[in-house]
Amino acid sequence: MTEQDKPIAEMSFEEALKSLEGVVRRLESGDVPLDESIELYERGENLRKACQARLDAAQARIEKIVQGANGQPTGTEPFDAGGAA
Template sequence: MTEGQDKPIGEMSFEEALRALEGVVRNLESGDVPLDESIALYERGEELRKACQARLDAAQARIEKIVQGADGKPSGTMPFDAES
């Protein structure tokens, strides 16, 4: 069984989701998984990939919203979904 296979993806940290995705890939690459389980693993892997990508996109957006002070130096951050 893949690490993190039973935990809901929405409850996973980025690191947990990434480890679970790596586990899915290892299992699929092993070639020792029956076809039906391979399909389920692939589906789980795709959901994990989407969750990781969404977290990375959110982090990048937050970084891009760093607020600069009058001196041009970063003075804090603004949530990526805040109005400019």
């Protein structure tokens, strides 16, 4: 199974980002037939959404750092994004 065929849900953030960059390069090359371009665009959009969801989840986890009275981080709280990984 190639990286292009791997289900997006099974990709790490880094794999999804690398695959998205590959999609963009292929589309920008101008050497892709129209039908394949449409398929690549759809996959690219799904990869973008997956990357954005992971970034949003990471940001929410970072924002859950508990601050003490002096404003300094004192620990963390578990973050539950409704079952998001």
